[in-house]
Amino acid sequence: MKKYSLTIILLAIIPLQVQAAVVWCSVSGKNQFCPTESRESTYTIDENMYDIDIFSIIITHGQMKDPETGQWITSYFRNYRPSWSSFQVRWDEGNFDDAEISLTVQGYWALFQYLRWDNKKVKLIQNVGTSPNVEPTISSSVSNLACGSTSSLTFTASWKNANSYNWEAVTGGAISGSSTGTTITVIPSNGTTDVTVRVRGYNSACNVYSPWKYHTVARSAPVVNEITGPGYVCYGAPSVLNHYVNNISGVAYTWSTVPPGNLNNSNLLGSSIYVNASTSGQFTLKLTAIGCGAQIERTKTVTATNSTPTPPYISQYPGTHCAGSCATYYTQIPNGFVIENQFRYNYGTWDVANSYGAMYICTQSYDTGYKSVELRSKGICGTYGPISTQSINISNCGYMMVTSAEDSLALAEMSGENDLAMYPNPSTTTMTISLPDDMQETQVTVLSDQGEVIATFDNAKAMFTINTAKLQRGNYFLSVADKIKKLTKRFVVE
Numbered sequence: 001m002k003k004y005s006l007t008i009i010l011l012a013i014i015p016l017q018v019q020a021a022v023v024w025c026s027v028s029g030k031n032q033f034c035p036t037e038s039r040e041s042t043y044t045i046d047e048n049m050y051d052i053d054i055f056s057i058i059i060t061h062g063q064m065k066d067p068e069t070g071q072w073i074t075s076y077f078r079n080y081r082p083s084w085s086s087f088q089v090r091w092d093e094g095n096f097d098d099a100e101i102s103l104t105v106q107g108y109w110a111l112f113q114y115l116r117w118d119n120k121k122v123k124l125i126q127n128v129g130t131s132p133n134v135e136p137t138i139s140s141s142v143s144n145l146a147c148g149s150t151s152s153l154t155f156t157a158s159w160k161n162a163n164s165y166n167w168e169a170v171t172g173g174a175i176s177g178s179s180t181g182t183t184i185t186v187i188p189s190n191g192t193t194d195v196t197v198r199v200r201g202y203n204s205a206c207n208v209y210s211p212w213k214y215h216t217v218a219r220s221a222p223v224v225n226e227i228t229g230p231g232y233v234c235y236g237a238p239s240v241l242n243h244y245v246n247n248i249s250g251v252a253y254t255w256s257t258v259p260p261g262n263l264n265n266s267n268l269l270g271s272s273i274y275v276n277a278s279t280s281g282q283f284t285l286k287l288t289a290i291g292c293g294a295q296i297e298r299t300k301t302v303t304a305t306n307s308t309p310t311p312p313y314i315s316q317y318p319g320t321h322c323a324g325s326c327a328t329y330y331t332q333i334p335n336g337f338v339i340e341n342q343f344r345y346n347y348g349t350w351d352v353a354n355s356y357g358a359m360y361i362c363t364q365s366y367d368t369g370y371k372s373v374e375l376r377s378k379g380i381c382g383t384y385g386p387i388s389t390q391s392i393n394i395s396n397c398g399y400m401m402v403t404s405a406e407d408s409l410a411l412a413e414m415s416g417e418n419d420l421a422m423y424p425n426p427s428t429t430t431m432t433i434s435l436p437d438d439m440q441e442t443q444v445t446v447l448s449d450q451g452e453v454i455a456t457f458d459n460a461k462a463m464f465t466i467n468t469a470k471l472q473r474g475n476y477f478l479s480v481a482d483k484i485k486k487l488t489k490r491f492v493v494e
Contacts (some may be wrong), residue, residue, distance in 0.1 A: 001371065004017075004349065008360065008412060013356040014209060014261055015386060018232070020109075021057070022109070023048065023049065023109045023114045024047065024048060024106040024116060024430050025045070025046065025047030025048075025049070025103060025116040025117070025118055026045070026046050026047070026103075026118045027043055027044065027045050027101050027103045027120045028043065028044050028120070028417070029041055029043035029044060029045070029089075029101075029120065030099050030122070031120065031121060031122050031123065031204055032117055032122075032125075033091065033122070033123070033124045033125060033208070033243075034203075034206030034207075034208060035123070035125055035206060035211050036207070037239070038189060039062075039090055039091040039093065039124070040088060040090045041088070041089060042061060042086055042089075042420065042421075042478075043086065043088075043089055043120065043212060044084070044085060044086045044121060045057075045085050045103060045324070046085065046106050046118065047055050047107075048109065049081075049105065049106065049107030049108060049109050049116075049450070050108050050109060050110075051081075051106060051108045051450055052065075052078075052079075052080055052081035052105060052106070052107040053079055053106055053108075053116075054074070054079065054104065054105065054106035054107070055076075055077070055078045055079070055080065055081055055082065055104075055105055056076070056077045056088075056102075056103070056104040056105075056202065057075065057077075057101065057102070057103055058074070058075045058101075059073075059074050059075065059089060059101060059102075059367070060098065060100045060101075060102070061092045061096045061098070061099035062074075062089050062090060062091040062092055062099055062122075063089070063090055063103075064087050064089050065075060065087060065090075066087075066091075067082070067084040067086075067087055067448070068082070068084075068210075069220070072090065073478040074193075074423040075352075081107070083102050084086070084481070085186070086166055086331050089101065091122065091125075092124075095162055096122075096123070096124045097121075097123045097161060098121075098124060098146045098275070099118040099121075099122040099123070099124055100119055100120055100121050100349075101118070101119070102117070102119050103118045103119070104116075104117045104294070105115060105117070105382045108487065111345070114218055114219075122338050123161065123205075125161050125203055125205075125206050125208065128161070128174060131427075135157050136157040136158060136159035136162065136199055136200070136213050136215075137157070137159070137166065137377070138155055138156065138157050138197075138199060138203045138211060138213055138214075138215035139155070139156050139215075140153060140154065140155050140156075140215060140217050141154040141155075142154045142217060143217070144217060144219070144220045145188055145194075145195060145217050145219055145220065146219070146220055146222070146223045146291030147192055147219045147221060147222035147223065147248060147251065147291050147294070148191065148192070148222050148246070148248030148249070148291070148292075148436050149188060149223060150187060150188050150189070150190050151183050151184060151188070152176065152187050152188075152215060153185075153186055153188065154184065154185055154186070155183065155184050155186060155197050155199070155215060156182060156183045157165070157182055157183075157199045157201065157213070158182070159201040159210060160170075161201065161203050161204060162201030162203060162210070163201050163204040163205075164180045164181070164192070164201075164204075165180055165181065165182065165200070165201055165202065165203060165217070165410070166179070166180065166199065166200050166201075166209065167179040167184045167198070167199045167295070168197065168198050168199075168240035169186060169195075169196075169197050170196040170197060170198055170214070171193050171194060171196045171314055172188055172189055172191070172193035172194050172195035172196060172219075173186045173187055173189055173195045174186065174187055174189070175183050175187040175197075178493075179239075181265070184197070186373050189402070190247075190248060190249050191248065191249040191250040192219055192222075192249070192251060192291045192292045193219070194216050194217065194218045194219055195216065195219075195249070196214060196215070196216040196217075197214070197215055197219045198212045198213060198214045198215070199212070199213055200212050200213065202316075205250065216337070217379060219225065219292040219293075219296035220292060220294070221291055221292060221293075221296060222248050222251050222292055222294060223248075224246065224248070224251075224296045224298055225245050225246045225261075225298075226243050226245070226298060226300070227243050227244070227245055227285060227298050227299070227300040228243065228244055229242055229243030229244065229275075229301070229309060230302075230380075231301065231302060231303060231306055232302060232303045232304070232337050232380055233275055233276050233277045233302060233303075233304050233305075234262060234276075234277075234304075234305065234306050234380060234381035234382075235276070235277040235278055235279050235280050235304040235305065235306055237368070237388055242272055242273070242274055242275075243272065243275055243285060243300065243302075244271055244272030244273070244314065244348070245272075245287060245289070245298060245416060247270075247271035247272075248270065248271075248291060248306060250288075250291055251288060251289050251290065251291030251292075251434060251470060252290045253270055253271050253288070253289050253290060254267055254269060254287070254288045254289075254290075255273045255285070255286065255287055256286045256288075257283055257284065257285050258283050259279075259283065259335060260276060260277040260278050260280070260281050260282075260304050261275055261276075261277050261283035261285060261302060261304065262275065262276050262278065262281040263275060264276060264355065265460055267458070273287075274284075274466075275302060277302075277327070278304075279305030280303070280304050280305055280306070281303075281304055281306065281481055282301055282302065282303050282342055283301075283304065284299050284300070284301055284302075285300045285301075285302050286297065286298070286299050300340045303337075305337060305380070305381070305472070306377060306381040307337070307379065307381075308384075308385050308386075309338045309377040309378070309379040309383075309385040310377065310385055310386075311334055311339045311375055311376055311377055311386050311388035312331040312332055312333065312353075312375050312376075312377055312383050312388070313330075313331065313375065313388060314329050314330070314331055314359075314373065314375070314390050314392075315331060315332040315391065316329065316330035317328050317329060317359075317392065320395055320397065321361070321363065321392060321393070321394050321395065322363075322394075322395055322396070322397035323363055323364065323367045323394050323395065323396050323397065324364060324367075324455070324457065324458075325362070325363065325397075326360055326361065326362040326363075326395065327360075327361060327363075328358050328359070328360055328361075329359045329361060329392065330356070330357050330358055330359070331343070331353050331358075331359060331375060332356040332357065333337075333357050337379055337380035337381075338377045338378070338379060338380070339378045339379065339380055340352050340353070340377070340378050341353040341359075341375065341376075341377055341378075341440070342376050342378060342384075343359050343373055343374065343375045343376075344373070344374050344376070345361045345362075345363070345371065345372075345373050346367070346371045346373075347372065348370055348377075359361050359373075361373065361392070363394050364458055367394045368394050368395070368396045369393070369394060370391040370392070370393055370394075370455055371391065371392055371394055372389055372390075372391060373389070373390050373391070373392055374387050374389050374390055375387065375388050375389075375390065376388070378464050380393065419434070419435070419436060420433070420435065420436060420480055420487045420489050421434040422434075422478060422489060425491045425492060426492035426493065426494045427468040427490070427491060427493055427494070428468065428469070428493070428494050429467070429468060429469045430466065430468060430469070431465065431466055431468050431491065432463065432466050433463070433464055433465070433466065433478065434462065434463045435460065435461075435462050435463070435480060436480075437462070439480065439482045440482055440484065441482055442460050442480050442481065442482045443456065443457070443458050443460070443480075443481050443482070444456070444457045444460040444480050445457075445478075445479045445480075445481075446466070446476060446477075446478060447476065447477045447479060448474070448475075448476060449474060449475040449476065449477070449479075452472070454476070460480075469494045471493045472493070473493055473494055475491075475494060476490070476491055476492070476493060476494075477489070478490075479489060
């Protein structure tokens with residue numbers, strides 16, 4: 001009994017599934033209309049229901065011809081299946097890809113009622129030139145562009161029936177990269193011309209281009225930077241100084257000034273000008289730039305001078321400056337039109353401090369105590385200011401010290417006239433050296449037992465003392481040389 005019941009259920013289900021699979025309805029016909037083609041076409045309806053109680057056709061963006069009355073209508077409805085299976089449709093002239101025929105059928109197949117439908121999509125490509133809807137719409141990343149600007153901008157086209165686009169730069173710039181995509185990049189030229197592009201869409205199915213569509217980004221007021229150049233001129237000087245702004249092609253520049261300033265260019269309409277002055281004082285340099293329908297003015301105050309600069313002074317000293325080494329001193333840059341600060345140490349040669357006012361002073365190994373540093377400034381007009389003199393303190397840093405008279409007598413007793421004498425040897429704290437009488441302009445070098453140079457003293461005195469307390473215990477060598485001979489002796493530090 002259970003087996004028989006199961007069989008009955010299966011027999012009931014299987015017909016339902018088969019019926020659902022074979023019941024259908026459809027509408028067929030042309031789905032693409034190209035320019036110059038007729039917008040009328042015949043469409044066919046097919047279905048396999050036995051009895052129809054709903055039959056509906058709705059036309060979007062077009063009309064169908066009622067086969068029974070011959071009238072053009074947008075919708076058709078019957079409670080039964082009409083005797084005809086095909087009908088004519090005429091489509092509206094327009095750029096539509098959402099035109100369609102919507103078919104709905106409800107009826108019986110076997111013992112069951114079904115609702116079936118089909119939507120036929122139709123793409124209509126407008127005849128070229130008959131409607132503005134066929135042309136792409138264009139937008140740009142900016143609404144206007146500064147006069148002379150070369151900053152890139154983008155243009156975007158939109159036409160729903162286009163597979164690709166053909167772009168061209170008409171005026172004021174050039175396309176960078178692809179010219180067939182939806183969006184392009186244009187690099188404007190450095191000038192006053194508006195940037196204009198044009199584009200047309202291409203439909204590959206119909207092999208047709210749309211009409212050209214133009215789009216322009218207008219230039220606004222010119223972007224003129226502040227006048228660049230020195231804030232001074234040297235009056236009466238043979239040289240002149242250049243002042244300029246950014247150069248925009250097509251913009252007219254006019255320069256003017258008042259005494260004591262003079263404009264040296266024969267053509268005053270360029271983006272740069274040469275200026276000099278006949279007397280001292282301040283004057284205003286003026287530029288007028290005209291372009292892209294606007295006028296821009298820029299001014300700059302210039303001082304005419306040949307004044308002598310004030311001298312600099314040392315504003316920062318190193319913590320300690322050891323004899324025989326280099327140290328950095330800083331100078332205060334004086335106010336006024338100064339090109340450079342100069343200095344010379346201990347009446348040597350003049351040197352130049354760097355742009356931060358730093359002076360690198362190197363001393364001799366025998367320099368101790370207070371030494372003179374002379375400072376002066378060089379003005380923009382080539383004149384030097386007065387010299388100021390300051391003193392710097394050089395420390396022996398424990399290496400070289402002046403020898404006492406008592407040390408001199410002790411060494412004279414223990415050495416010969418032309419011998420190199422050192423006392424005491426071994427040494428713990430200090431050691432006094434006596435050089436031979438016949439050696440002049442000597443260089444004294446302290447070396448480790450591995451030959452490493454520990455210290456060097458140029459033009460050493462005939463008798464001097466070194467501090468050995470800073471040296472580690474071990475063996476060392478003292479080398480003395482002049483232009484003729486060289487002496488070396490070993491000493492020990494304990």
